[in-house]
Amino acid sequence: MTIPFSQISDDLAKQAIELPSWAFGNSGTRFKVFGTPGTPRTIEEKIADAATVHRHTGLAPTVALHIPWDKVDDYAALRDYAGEQGVSLGTVNSNTFQDDIYKFGSLTHSDPAVRQKAIDHHFACIDVMDQTGSRDLKIWLADGTNYPGQDDIRSRQDRLHESLQKIYDRLGDDQRMVLEYKFFEPAFYHTDVPDWGTSYAQVSALGDKALTCLDTGHHAPGTNIEFIVAQLLRLGKLGSFDFNSRFYADDDLIVGAADPFQLFRILVEVVRGGGYANPDVAFMLDQCHNVEDKIPGQIRSVLNVQEMTARALMLDREALNAAQAEHDVLGANGILMDAFYTDVRPALAEWRESRGLPADPMAAYAASGYQQKIAEERIGGTQSGWGA
Amino acid sequence: MTIPFSQISDDLAKQAIELPSWAFGNSGTRFKVFGTPGTPRTIEEKIADAATVHRHTGLAPTVALHIPWDKVDDYAALRDYAGEQGVSLGTVNSNTFQDDIYKFGSLTHSDPAVRQKAIDHHFACIDVMDQTGSRDLKIWLADGTNYPGQDDIRSRQDRLHESLQKIYDRLGDDQRMVLEYKFFEPAFYHTDVPDWGTSYAQVSALGDKALTCLDTGHHAPGTNIEFIVAQLLRLGKLGSFDFNSRFYADDDLIVGAADPFQLFRILVEVVRGGGYANPDVAFMLDQCHNVEDKIPGQIRSVLNVQEMTARALMLDREALNAAQAEHDVLGANGILMDAFYTDVRPALAEWRESRGLPADPMAAYAASGYQQKIAEERIGGTQSGWGA
Amino acid sequence: MTIPFSQISDDLAKQAIELPSWAFGNSGTRFKVFGTPGTPRTIEEKIADAATVHRHTGLAPTVALHIPWDKVDDYAALRDYAGEQGVSLGTVNSNTFQDDIYKFGSLTHSDPAVRQKAIDHHFACIDVMDQTGSRDLKIWLADGTNYPGQDDIRSRQDRLHESLQKIYDRLGDDQRMVLEYKFFEPAFYHTDVPDWGTSYAQVSALGDKALTCLDTGHHAPGTNIEFIVAQLLRLGKLGSFDFNSRFYADDDLIVGAADPFQLFRILVEVVRGGGYANPDVAFMLDQCHNVEDKIPGQIRSVLNVQEMTARALMLDREALNAAQAEHDVLGANGILMDAFYTDVRPALAEWRESRGLPADPMAAYAASGYQQKIAEERIGGTQSGWGA
C-alpha cells in the first residue's frame, strides 16, 4: 500500500544534496589517516570530483567549502571554475579548531582577544560568501572542555551568545547562519553546543536568519532523531542537515549505511513537516571516507538519500492517517513499513535514464575511467586532508 | 583548597528537599513488586513516614502528592494532618498513565474527548492545589508510541501545546506548572517530551509560570546533565529537580548511589547558577525503593543531597576562577576535586547536633523503633503502591 | 546481484520459529498493563492462539511454556491438546523472579535453602520437559543487585556455577540447558549473567548440553550483535535465539520493528555460520505486545523473521567473498545491501500460496474473524499475564 512511483517522480526531481569538499580529501582517525591514489591536492580538484558525482547522479549541484582548507586568492574565479564544471559553490564552513590559539575554545574562549580572532574568522567567511554567492554560514564548534572544572560552562554559554551575535549582525540580508550541535568530540567532558536544545536556544536569541544544523551522527545513543527533525521543523528552526551515519560515535560513515530505517524515518518527518524540496532546509553530506573510495562513496551517499526519499514520498499518508486515527498500531506501522520495504531501485534506474542520467551511477562511474585517470594524473603535491 | 565548613553552615540551613509520597509505597519493575512490612496503606501514613524523615534530618519539610494515588475527600484536613506531623503539602503530581483511556496518549491524544479528560484531570489537580496551598503542578507524561508510524509525532506536539495552554490558563497567580521530560519509558519508540529542549520549547510558548522539571534519571547515556542545569538556569526555566540515580535506564535509585561525582557536579552548577536556596528552583526526590527499606532509603537520599551540597558550597570558587582564567586544566580540576574529596560527614554531624538533630540520622532512625512499630501496626488493608 | 528466490525456496521451507506462550497474555510496563478483549485465560487458549499463528504462516510449529505461568496438572493432556491444534510444546522456561523468597537472588542467593528451592524449581521444569517431550530448558535469571556493595559479585558467580551444575546433572541425554544473558533489568546495578561472555564461561564449565541463549534485546547500546552470533556459532555454543527488538532498553518489541537492517545482519551471520535450519540453534520469539493486538503481533513477527531470512539466503555469498577478497569496501557492502533492499514480499506471497498458506497472513487473519470470536467468547475469568 504505497503511492505509485509515477506520482512522485516530479517531486524527486526537486532534490539537491550539497557535497562537502572535504569528503574528497583524506580523512581518518586519531590513529591513522590512509592516503589514496587520486586524492585531490587543491580545491579545484575537489570541485572537479564533486562535479563528477553530480554528472553521474544529477543530485549534487553544489559544493560546500571549508575555510581555511579551501582558501583561495580569487573566489570569483573559483566560482567560475565550479560553474564550468557544472556545479555551484554552497555553504561556507568555518574552522576554529586547528589553530593553537583555540586550544581552550574559540567563540567561547575566556580571552576576548581569542574570541575576536574567531569572530574575525567568521567575518572572513562571510566575505568569502559575498564572493561565492553562498547563502549559508555553517558553524560547528569544537569548543568544550575535557575535565570537570576546567572552565565555567555557564560563562562560556554567555560568551558564545555574544560572539554569535556579532557574527549574526554581519550577515547580509540573504545570508543565514546555521549552528550545528554535537554531543561529544573533540571535547570529552562538555561541548558548548551539545544538543539541539542549546542550538535552538542560541539561534532563537539571534533572529530569523539563525537556524539549527542537524548532523545525523551527533546524538547520544538511543536518541530519536526524527523527533528532533519534526520538532525543529515545527519550530521553524531547521536550517540544514549534515547527513552521514554512525554505529556508535560520530563515525561519519556513508549516510544510510548503519541504519537505513532511521534514515527513512528522518526523511518521512522531513516530508511530513514540509522540509522536502524546501529551499529553507538544506540537505548536505558530512562524511569521511576513511577506507573506501571517496568519489563512489559520495555517489553511494546521494543515491542512498535519493532512494530513501523516494520511499518517504511513496508513503501513503492518507492511509497512514486513517490507521493512526483508529489507533491501529500494526496497521499504521505496516503502512510505514510498506514504503520502507518497497524496492525503488528499478524505478529509479528508469527515472534516471529518462533524464539522461546513467541508470546505475555506481557502475557508470566505475566504467568511466575517472578514478584511474585521477590516480594517474594527480602525482606530486600534497594530498588534501583535514590539515589543508 | 576549600572554603571552611564554618563559612557555609548558614547556607546549609536553607536547604529543603521535597519527598514524594509514593516513595513510601511499594514499587518495583514489570517483573515483580515486592511488598514490605510497614508499608503505608493511606496518604496519612505516607505523610507520617515523610515527617519521620524530616524529624531525623531537618531537610524534608514538604511532601509531594500524587493524584489519584493520594486522593482524599478533604484536602484541608490532610493539610492540617500534615501540619500536625510537622510537614507541609507540596507539589501536586498528575497521573494520566493508568486509565485505560490513555493507552494511546493523554494530553497528546488524537481524540479531543480523551484530551479533555486529561485536561480536566489537571484542573482537578489545580483544585487540589488550591486546597493544599501547593504552588507547583508537576506534569510528567507517559505519552508516546511504541512503533514508528503508530501516530503522528508532529500533530501530537501541537496537541500537547494546546492542552498545556488550557491547563496553564487555569493556574492561579502564585501557581506554576513544571513540565518533566523523559528519554524513554513507558513508551519505547518515542516519548512526547523526550528532552529538555522539548520541555523548554513547550514551556516557553506558555509563559513565565511554566518551567522545566529536570529528573536526573531521564537522559540518554553520556548526557552531561550539569550542562543542562547550567543552561536552564541561564534561560530562567529550571523550575524543579527530581533527584534520583541510575546506572542505565530510569532506575530511580537513591540519589547519589550510582554516580556521586555527577551529583556533585550538578550541585556545583546549581550553586553557580543561583539555583541554591532559591525558592524558584524546587528540590524534590523521585525514587523507588524496590529492595531497600523505604524510610531509611529516603533519609539516605536527603543526606546524600545535603552532603554533596556541602561539598559544592565549599568549592573555592575564587581559586577556581583564577585557575580557569589561566587555563590551568589540572589546577582547576584539582580545586573542584578538592571539594568533592573532602569528607564533610564529621562536620555535618556536629552541625546537626548543634541544631537539635541527630548526628547520625540513619543510626537514630534505626534506634528509634519506628520501623518495628509500623511493621507491627500496619496490618491489614492494602499496601500503597503505584496502583493506589 | 542476489541469488534468485527460486533457489532458496526449499531452504525457506525449513524455517521454524517457536512462539512464547506469554506473548498471548497481557504485558506492560511498571506503569501499567493494558488488558485487551480476547486475551487468553488459560494455557490452552494461549496454545490455540499460537496454533492460529502457525495456521496462517506455517512458521510456528511449537509453543514455549513458562512455568509456573503455564502450569497444569496433566502435561500429557496438554501435549495432546497442542497436537490437536497442530502445534507441539517446545522450550520450557523457568521462573525464579516472582516469589518473595527470590527478592535477593535465586540460583545465586547466599542462603543455600533459597538456592535449593530455585534448583528444585528447575528440577520440576525438567519433569515437565519429560512429560511434554521438550528438549530445551531455558534459564533467564533476574538475579542481581541494585546497589554497589549490596552483595558479593564474585561469590554469586561461584554459587551460580554450583546451582547450574546441579540442574545440568539432572538433564536427560537428549535435553539441553540454554542460559540467557541480560545487560540490565530487573536488577539495575549488576545482573549475574550480564553478557555473552559470562553465559559462555558458565555453560562451558558445564558441558556440551549447556549453551547460550541470545536475546536480541539484551545488549548495551552500540553492541554489534551479529558479531556475537558469529562468535558463539564459531565456539559451538549458540543454543537459541530470543528474537525481539528494542530502541533503547529491553523493549521486547516486534522483531525487526526497530532496526530491520540489524535483524538482516544477524540472519546473515546465522546462515554464514551454519545456524540456519540447524536443529541445534533454536529460533524463538520473546516479545511483549503492550499496545498492539497480540496474535497479529506474533504473525507480523514470524513474517519479519521469514522475510529477513529470505534476504539473508539470497545474499550472493560467492560475489561477496570475491569483493571481500579484493578489499572492495563499497562493492562488498553493496552486495550485502542488494540482498537487504530486495523486496521479497511478492515472491513470498506466491511461495505461501503454493504451499497452501494465505498469501497475506496478516490480511487472512484479519478476515478470519478469529479476533472477534475470542473477544466475544473469552468473557469472565482472569486474563493471563505475567502474574499467571
Add this chain to the structure above:
Amino acid sequence: MTIPFSQISDDLAKQAIELPSWAFGNSGTRFKVFGTPGTPRTIEEKIADAATVHRHTGLAPTVALHIPWDKVDDYAALRDYAGEQGVSLGTVNSNTFQDDIYKFGSLTHSDPAVRQKAIDHHFACIDVMDQTGSRDLKIWLADGTNYPGQDDIRSRQDRLHESLQKIYDRLGDDQRMVLEYKFFEPAFYHTDVPDWGTSYAQVSALGDKALTCLDTGHHAPGTNIEFIVAQLLRLGKLGSFDFNSRFYADDDLIVGAADPFQLFRILVEVVRGGGYANPDVAFMLDQCHNVEDKIPGQIRSVLNVQEMTARALMLDREALNAAQAEHDVLGANGILMDAFYTDVRPALAEWRESRGLPADPMAAYAASGYQQKIAEERIGGTQSGWGA
C-alpha cells in the same frame, strides 16, 4: 566504619603502576594534536619524564614501550639508561595500525602475507622483550571494519586465532601475552576483539601465558566494569589493566577523572579477587593528555589510583560480609560508601613523607622547576607523538 589507615599502610607500599611512554608525547583527536613545550623527542626523554613521575610518587617503577614509536638500536643500553634514571622497562606494546599495509587488518587480514608481516612484528617485539627483560607483550588490535559486508567476521576470528597462536608459541617461558579488547575505534562497524568475552575465548584457546588486558575506557555505555574484573579474576585470566577514564567514548582521560566511584568499585573487586599486589595482574596507565600538562597529568593519575586503592583497602570487608549476609541493602551499601567517602589524602601525605616522598607530589613537581627546564632545553627536533 572503615579499617584504619595504619593497618593498610604496608599494603599500600606494594603498589606499582606502569606508565606508558606515549603519555609523555603529544596526542590529540582526529581534529587536532596540540604540541606543548618540553614534549620529549626521544624515548630517553620519555623515560626521564616517567622517572620524574616515579621520583615524586614512588608509584611508577616501570615504563611501557611502544614499538615502533620507541624503537632504538640498542635496547640493552636503553635498559641501562632507564636503570640510571631509577625505573625499569616494562610491557612491550605492538603496533599494527599505522602501516598502510594494515588498512584492512593485521593479524586478521585475509592476505597471509600481511598476517605474516604482523606476526613478524610481534616476533620483533618479543626480541625486544628478550633484551629489555620485559615480561608482557600487549596486543591491542585496530583490526575491524567500517561497513557491514566489508569482510567476513567469522573468518577474521579464525585467522586471529591462528596468528595469535604463532605469536604465543614464540613466547619465552617467563613471558606472557595480554590481549586487549575494545568496543569501537578506529573501526566503526566491528572490531575483531570488541569485548572481554572475545578476548577470553581467544586467550583461553592459547594457554596459560595468554591473558586478557582490561582497558577501563573500552566498554559500551552502562557496562559494569567491576563485574568483568571480578569475572576475569575468577576465571584466572585478568593479566593487566589499562587505566584511564571516559565520559562517552575512549576518551583516554586521567584515570578517576570522569567517575571516581567507578574506579573505587573496580579496585574493590581487584582487592576482593586477589588481584592487588599480585604480580600476575599488572597495573598500567593508558592515557592521552591532550590539553593538560603531561607529567603532572601522569602524577595525578597514579595518585588517583593510589588514593582509590587506599579506600578500597580500608573497606571493612568483615562488616560488609555481615551486612550482605543479612541482606541489609542500605547497611551494606553504606559500608562501601564509608570507605569511598573517607578522605585519605591527609594520611597519604604523612605516609609519603615517612617514606621520603613529597607529601604533595603535584606541588612538589610544580616547585621542582622540571617543567620549565624541559621546556627550555628541549628545543628543536621533532616532538614525539603517535606518529613517532
